[in-house]
Amino acid sequence: AQSVAQPEDQVNVAEGNPLTVKCTYSVSGNPYLFWYVQYPNRGLQFLLKYITGDNLVKGSYGFEAEFNKSQTSFHLKKPSALVSDSALYFCAVRDGGQGNLIFGKGTKLSVKP
Amino acid sequence: DAGVIQSPRHEVTEMGQEVTLRCKPISGHDYLFWYRQTMMRGLELLIYFNNNVPIDDSGMPEDRFSAKMPNASFSTLKIQPSEPRDSAVYFCASSRTQGGNQPQHFGDGTRLSIL
Numbered sequence: 001a002q003s004v005a006q007p008e009d010q011v012n013v014a015e016g017n018p019l020t021v022k023c024t025y026s027v028s029g030n031p032y033l034f035w036y037v038q039y040p041n042r043g044l045q046f047l048l049k050y051i052t053g054d055n056l057v058k059g060s061y062g063f064e065a066e067f068n069k070s071q072t073s074f075h076l077k078k079p080s081a082l083v084s085d086s087a088l089y090f091c092a093v094r095d096g097g098q099g100n101l102i103f104g105k106g107t108k109l110s111v112k113p
Numbered sequence: 114d115a116g117v118i119q120s121p122r123h124e125v126t127e128m129g130q131e132v133t134l135r136c137k138p139i140s141g142h143d144y145l146f147w148y149r150q151t152m153m154r155g156l157e158l159l160i161y162f163n164n165n166v167p168i169d170d171s172g173m174p175e176d177r178f179s180a181k182m183p184n185a186s187f188s189t190l191k192i193q194p195s196e197p198r199d200s201a202v203y204f205c206a207s208s209r210t211q212g213g214n215q216p217q218h219f220g221d222g223t224r225l226s227i228l
Contacts, residue, residue, distance in 0.1 A: 032214050043219035103156045
C-alpha cells in the first residue's frame with residue numbers, strides 16, 4: 001500500500017535562511033509525487049510535481065524539490081526563505097499510473113523576520 | 114482561468130439540520146473529489162466522481178453523507194442530519210485525469226460548524 005510521511009509537524013527558519021521540509025514515501029510501483037501549500041483560510045495550492053528523470057524539480061515561488069530514489073524521499077527546499085512562505089505544506093504521492101493521491105499530515109512552516 | 118469554486122465559504126447551523134455544500138469544478142476536468150480536513154485526522158478523501166459518476170465513496174463516513182454530480186459543472190455534498198462531529202473544512206478538488214502526474218486543483222473550502 002502506498003503511504004507518505006512528513007516527519008516534522010513544524011519547521012522554524014529565519015528569513016533569508018535556506019529551508020527544507022521533509023517527505024518520505026512508500027509505493028510499490030513508480031512514484032508520482034507532489035507538493036502543495038495551504039495558506040490560512042485557503043485551499044491547497046499546487047506547488048510542484050516530480051517528473052521522471054529529474055532529481056531536482058523547480059516549482060512556483062522559488063521552491064524546488066529533491067527526489068532521492070534510494071532514500072525514497074522528496075524533500076521541499078528553498079534557498080532563501082521569506083516571511084510570506086509561512087504556511088502549511090503537504091506532500092502527496094500516487095502509486096503508479098492510476099490511483100488516488102495520498103496526502104501527508106502536513107508540516108507547518110514558520111519563517112521569522 | 115477560473116479555479117474550483119465552492120459555496121458557501123462558511124456555514125454555521127444547529128445539529129440536526131440539513132447542510133448542502135456546493136462545488137463548481139474547473140471546466141474540462143473529468144474528475145471531481147470531495148475532501149474533509151480536520152486537525153485530528155488531517156485531509157480525508159470522502160468520494161470522487163469521473164464524468165459525473167461516483168467511482169469510490171468508501172471514505173464517506175456514514176449514511177448521513179451523500180454526494181451528487183448532476184452535470185459536469187456542479188456537485189453537491191449533503192449532510193442530513195448534521196452532528197457537531199461533522200464540523201470541519203470541506204474541500205472540493207478537480208483534475209483533468211486521475212493518473213500519472215496530473216495534480217488536483219482545490220477550491221478554498223467550506224468551513225462548517227455544527228452547534
